[in-house]
Amino acid sequence: MAASTSKASIKLGFVEEETDLRLLSSHFFPSKVGGKPSWLCLDNIPTPENLQCSKCNGPTLLLAQVYAPVEIEHRDDTFHRTVFIFACPNAPCCTFGYNGNFKVFRSQLPVKNDFYSKDPPNESIGDDEDMDKYPHAGKFQSLCVVCGVNGTKKCSQCKKTYYCSKAHQVADWKAGHKKYCPEIRDDTKAGAGPQQPSVNLLFKEFELVTEDEELKRGDSSSDNGRSEEERLAEYQQLMRSQEIKGLEGNYTEEELETTAVHETEDDQQFLKFKKRIESEPDQVLRYCRGGEPLWVSAHHKASAEEIPKCLCGAERVFEFQVMPQLLNYLKLDRLGSSLDWGTLCVYTCKDSCPIGNKYAEEFLWKQDFHSER
Numbered sequence: 001m002a003a004s005t006s007k008a009s010i011k012l013g014f015v016e017e018e019t020d021l022r023l024l025s026s027h028f029f030p031s032k033v034g035g036k037p038s039w040l041c042l043d044n045i046p047t048p049e050n051l052q053c054s055k056c057n058g059p060t061l062l063l064a065q066v067y068a069p070v071e072i073e074h075r076d077d078t079f080h081r082t083v084f085i086f087a088c089p090n091a092p093c094c095t096f097g098y099n100g101n102f103k104v105f106r107s108q109l110p111v112k113n114d115f116y117s118k119d120p121p122n123e124s125i126g127d128d129e130d131m132d133k134y135p136h137a138g139k140f141q142s143l144c145v146v147c148g149v150n151g152t153k154k155c156s157q158c159k160k161t162y163y164c165s166k167a168h169q170v171a172d173w174k175a176g177h178k179k180y181c182p183e184i185r186d187d188t189k190a191g192a193g194p195q196q197p198s199v200n201l202l203f204k205e206f207e208l209v210t211e212d213e214e215l216k217r218g219d220s221s222s223d224n225g226r227s228e229e230e231r232l233a234e235y236q237q238l239m240r241s242q243e244i245k246g247l248e249g250n251y252t253e254e255e256l257e258t259t260a261v262h263e264t265e266d267d268q269q270f271l272k273f274k275k276r277i278e279s280e281p282d283q284v285l286r287y288c289r290g291g292e293p294l295w296v297s298a299h300h301k302a303s304a305e306e307i308p309k310c311l312c313g314a315e316r317v318f319e320f321q322v323m324p325q326l327l328n329y330l331k332l333d334r335l336g337s338s339l340d341w342g343t344l345c346v347y348t349c350k351d352s353c354p355i356g357n358k359y360a361e362e363f364l365w366k367q368d369f370h371s372e373r
């Protein structure tokens, strides 16, 4: 994803369901949703402690990663740059306005770095091509076989299978490691050895593709210049059509009438939100580094004082937001989860400060659709 040069330029992200998932591995520098992280810096990846949910202390899972290089004068270390968002899959950790069940990390590398060749990767992967010859984080540390983060614990029986947490070890044991463990233990061949099908606890994996947001003539985030009746009519029509997936059922017909008549600040913000995404209702991401998020509600917007500064001392700026539409793609039912959000706004260091071969934690603000009732 190219850096946005002007504040008005917004890139929209969409899930692409047809991608060969092998094209989402680290050396392709992907933007993607779900699956295991395709780490950018392959060494010093965040520890399980860094990635623990602040509410239940359980492991978080990759929700999305966004490849977003930025151009900074006199700096070459942001040539590659990826921001990763992790989310705790436990629905009870997802409470109103709370963000401790999300973790965000930034990684960046110069074109000449310790991991990747400076030539763009070959995009045509043959069926039998061995992905193991490409750079990946598993060559620098042991990875949890379940979720792909740092595997600091290992199975005490085979001593060859690594986990980030007790939770993932238990899940994997039940899902088949119990059966495969002795085979893996006794395998003396170098290389892959017996392949245990891995338990799938992850958010469903998709490529994330982007395009510029095109505003139709007369379309804007402001409602100036239109009469009260026009706005009311449009609002009611929008609410009735309820065509935006994932936003359905928030209002009953009755509530709609009352709120429309006594239009509150909150409704106006929601109207703005719906209007803005109307032409591209499947957008799952809005990228505009240094711009403003599109709030879903007038309540619980992040104010500048509420965004903590980066460790380097610089302010953080808005970079992108995850839209509620993403919830429809994650197959949360399969995970028995019911995560929810209005929008997830990611704020990163204004200077994208130099971090070498390390990961820097960044900040996420969760806004929900309605004020708490």
Ligand SMILES: [Zn+2]
Pocket (backbone or CB within 6 Å): 053, 054, 055, 056, 057, 058, 088, 089, 090, 093, 101
């Ligand atoms: Zn949790």
Ligand SMILES: [Zn+2]
Pocket (backbone or CB within 6 Å): 059, 144, 145, 146, 147, 148, 149, 163, 164, 165, 168
């Ligand atoms: Zn794990």
Ligand SMILES: [Zn+2]
Pocket (backbone or CB within 6 Å): 155, 156, 157, 158, 159, 160, 161, 177, 181, 182, 184
């Ligand atoms: Zn084992």
Ligand SMILES: [Zn+2]
Pocket (backbone or CB within 6 Å): 310, 311, 312, 313, 314, 349, 350, 351, 352, 353
């Ligand atoms: Zn910084």
